[in-house]
Amino acid sequence: MEVEQPITYEAVAQKLSALSPNNLTEVARFIDYVQFRSDQGSAKRTFAQHPAFGIWADREDIQDTVKFARDLRRKVERRQDRDDSHAID
Numbered sequence: 761m762e763v764e765q766p767i768t769y770e771a772v773a774q775k776l777s778a779l780s781p782n783n784l785t786e787v788a789r790f791i792d793y794v795q796f797r798s799d800q801g802s803a804k805r806t807f808a809q810h811p812a813f814g815i816w817a818d819r820e821d822i823q824d825t826v827k828f829a830r831d832l833r834r835k836v837e838r839r840q841d842r843d844d845s846h847a848i849d
Contacts (some may be wrong), residue, residue, distance in 0.1 A: 776787065792811050807813055822828045 776784065779787065789812070796810050816822050816825055816828070
């Protein structure tokens with residue numbers, strides 16, 4: 761069994777340099793999420809304080825944002841089940 765080495769900034773930067781701009785956007789959003797999640801433990805932030813809160817506020821075609829988000833997550837999960845090309849090594 762291989763021993764996992766600690767992750768360094770250099771190792772992460774090397775992986776980031778190989779990503780497309782679209783993937784970098786996804787990584788940046790994930791970093792925002794991780795920061796938000798870690799802040800919740802110490803500062804008890806609300807969802808309204810999350811950087812993504814309100815992104816659909818101007819969308820007139822979305823009547824039920826909770827249902828829209830749930831359906832969107834399901835679509836993404838199904839797509840990931842079929843496509844391993846975006847897996848992180």
